Amino acid sequence: MLEFYWGCLITGIIFTLLTVIFDDFLGNMMEGILDALTFDLPGFFNTTVLMSALTTLGGAGILFTLYTSLSHVVIFLLSLCSAFLLSTFFYFLYVKPMERAESSTGFSxxxxxxxxxxxxxxxxxxxxxxxxxxxxxxxxxxxxxxxxxxxxxxxxxxxxxxxxxxxxxxxxxxxx
Known part of the structure; x- marks a missing residue:
């Protein structure tokens, strides 16, 4: 299970680095993949929020595995709760205010x-x-x-x- 958590953490870190380097291209590609779904997802299912949840899941899973003697199921549930809570805070404290801050100077x-x-x-x-x-x-x-x-x-x-x-x-x- 530790390998799974390391995979989540490394995937999140790599995505973050690629996003910093390639910015719009990678973000638009991921948004396009999510747009391919046939139903509308709430704003919470934004690429940035999903990747922060994945990274948090991996990091919390590693910490709980290494520093507690809890069972794998409990560690997974605690990691999942941690990922949900941190990504929820991230969404409401950063992503949502930034969505409202966007404005366009374009006109017809x-x-x-x-x-x-x-x-x-x-x-x-x-x-x-x-x-x-x-x-x-x-x-x-x-x-x-x-x-x-x-x-x-x-x-x-x-x-x-x-x-x-x-x-x-x-x-x-x-x-x-």
Missing amino acids: VKDFIGMVGEVTIPIPKEGYGEIVLSIAGASSNQIAASFDEEEIPSGSKALVIEVREGTLLVSPYEQI
């Missing part, structure tokens, strides 16, 4: 519909100008055309009505 031009921006290059009746909009904590300059076919001067506010072929169609925005 469709996200601009309904937003108000400032015209930086005047928009003629027929033709193109430029508008600056704030999205995802940053400013984005976009090509704009008049939706109502009326001139919109530089420095004025404009409301994005529609997006057509990558161009924002805007109307003058007047606050009431």
Whole structure:
């Protein structure tokens, strides 16, 4: 049984080292293997959590085997409980908060519909100008055309009505 625990510990350590070295490739491969399952697993069945449980199972099994005179069944159950408890703490104290911390700065031009921006290059009746909009904590300059076919001067506010072929169609925005 000691060989089994050493195998678990060594597998966990090797996976950790490979993850540090190859980062996304190995993690995505393991996530892909778990995605192949036909049913949805809760977030707890994350590759990082599973490998921490495997490593803990191996380490606890080795320690209990070497330093106690308990039976193999009791040692296995204690190791399993240790792995479950430590990986649960790891999940709730590290993995889950990090999942919520992820954010994306990516956006689509469709996200601009309904937003108000400032015209930086005047928009003629027929033709193109430029508008600056704030999205995802940053400013984005976009090509704009008049939706109502009326001139919109530089420095004025404009409301994005529609997006057509990558161009924002805007109307003058007047606050009431």
